Amino acid sequence: MNDMKQNECCYQEVLRTLFRVLKPMSSEMIGLEDGLGRVSSASVTASFPRPLFDESVRDGYVIAETTGHGESVQRYRITGEIPAGSPYGKVLGAGTGCRIMTGGCVPEGGSRVIPHEDCREVDGDILVEKKKLSWNIYIRRKGADISEGDVLVGRGILLQAGHLAHLASCGVQKIDVATLPVVGFFCTGSELRHMNERDLENGQKISSNSLLLRGLLDSIGIPCQDFGIIPDNRQSLLDCFLAAKKSNVDVLISTGGMGPGKYDLVEKLFLEAGGNLIFTELGMRPGKSVLFGTLGKTLFFGLPGPPYAVQTLFNLLVVPVVFSLQGLKEQLPRKTTAYLEHDIPVKRSDLLCFKDGVLELRDGKCYVRLADRDESPNCYIMLSAGQLFFKKGEMVEICLA
Numbered sequence: 001m002n003d004m005k006q007n008e009c010c011y012q013e014v015l016r017t018l019f020r021v022l023k024p025m026s027s028e029m030i031g032l033e034d035g036l037g038r039v040s041s042a043s044v045t046a047s048f049p050r051p052l053f054d055e056s057v058r059d060g061y062v063i064a065e066t067t068g069h070g071e072s073v074q075r076y077r078i079t080g081e082i083p084a085g086s087p088y089g090k091v092l093g094a095g096t097g098c099r100i101m102t103g104g105c106v107p108e109g110g111s112r113v114i115p116h117e118d119c120r121e122v123d124g125d126i127l128v129e130k131k132k133l134s135w136n137i138y139i140r141r142k143g144a145d146i147s148e149g150d151v152l153v154g155r156g157i158l159l160q161a162g163h164l165a166h167l168a169s170c171g172v173q174k175i176d177v178a179t180l181p182v183v184g185f186f187c188t189g190s191e192l193r194h195m196n197e198r199d200l201e202n203g204q205k206i207s208s209n210s211l212l213l214r215g216l217l218d219s220i221g222i223p224c225q226d227f228g229i230i231p232d233n234r235q236s237l238l239d240c241f242l243a244a245k246k247s248n249v250d251v252l253i254s255t256g257g258m259g260p261g262k263y264d265l266v267e268k269l270f271l272e273a274g275g276n277l278i279f280t281e282l283g284m285r286p287g288k289s290v291l292f293g294t295l296g297k298t299l300f301f302g303l304p305g306p307p308y309a310v311q312t313l314f315n316l317l318v319v320p321v322v323f324s325l326q327g328l329k330e331q332l333p334r335k336t337t338a339y340l341e342h343d344i345p346v347k348r349s350d351l352l353c354f355k356d357g358v359l360e361l362r363d364g365k366c367y368v369r370l371a372d373r374d375e376s377p378n379c380y381i382m383l384s385a386g387q388l389f390f391k392k393g394e395m396v397e398i399c400l401a
Contacts, residue, residue: 038177039326047171049143054106063097113138156329178326184249186227188257241273256305338366
């Protein structure tokens with residue numbers, strides 16, 4: 001089995017373990033204007049065809065062609081004007097035409113639109129040379145794009161702006177979507193302080209993970225509940241787990257307290273609160289110190305403390321779970337391959353390693369490099385187990401952030 005297949009099996013098995021315990025969210029009907037970033041829970045069909053009428057695709061003149069005339073220049077009497085949004089209201093008689101704008105409603109009897117540049121107006125008539133009449137009649141017929149009842153968006157689609165515009169153009173006003181899961185989080189550590197505190201004593205530090213998790217959840221449109229900073233003592237942590245268990249959160253995340261130290265109490269108090277362990281470590285970095293389980297109806301992720309590990313594991317584990325709960329068909333994160341732009345050594349060869357990366361497309365090829373400290377990664381480089389050194393130019397697998 002090659003390295004990329006090993007990566008795939010390792011990471012896919014982790015995701016399969018997570019997905020096995022998921023119970024899909026219920027659905028709700030919302031207005032189309034609130035649909036951005038939501039996941040459709042049923043197929044959506046067109047309420048009416050598109051276009052809704054025969055429409056002109058050019059500015060010019062709509063004409064009712066005559067037959068049996070061999071003249072090289074055809075003449076049509078102008079009988080009116082049709083701006084977009086204003087129907088003509090009459091049948092267009094043979095040998096006549098109307099000015100019409102792009103998007104204008106072609107009247108009954110109109111057989112062709114002549115673009116402005118292909119004709120000229122003289123004394124209230126349109127003159128057009130026969131040789132300029134092309135096969136294109138510049139009319140999009142009613143229902144040419146979409147018929148009434150056609151499926152516009154399938155089930156399990158993450159709705160983007162283009163989807164919403166597409167739905168609106170076919171008369172859809174409301175859409176059935178998965179209810180958003182609520183994600184709660186707390187950060188453990190007696191040394192942690194809130195970001196508005198300035199008089200820090202030696203050994204104390206600001207809880208950056210609180211802001212990080214809130215921002216990551218906001219970025220994917222997920223409502224969150226902050227359970228605060230929990231000191232490293234048994235009762236505080238137990239109370240937090242019990243409060244979360246009674247709350248409405250669907251997913252709970254903690255940071256810190258996952259090591260083997262005296263004050264690393266997350267696993268012990270999770271179990272004491274009635275939690276069910278599913279796994280306590282993964283064969284990958286970061287992820288060696290991570291916990292996943294269920295606490296009543298709530299899914300629980302115990303993440304390590306370093307912010308880089310929190311962000312990486314959030315994108316690799318939490319995000320796929322959050323969107324799978326909503327019934328998203330597409331598997332996240334998306335994956336591809338790229339060429340390394342530089343050598344990368346790793347400290348351990350026994351674990352699959354994820355590194356923050358920046359993916360770029362140049363000359364039709366994908367290249368990836370390690371993200372600098374002041375850069376936000378747009379991908380994670382998957383470095384295979386069994387190898388300590390990865391050479392520049394080597395192809396690696398990546399997960400898109």
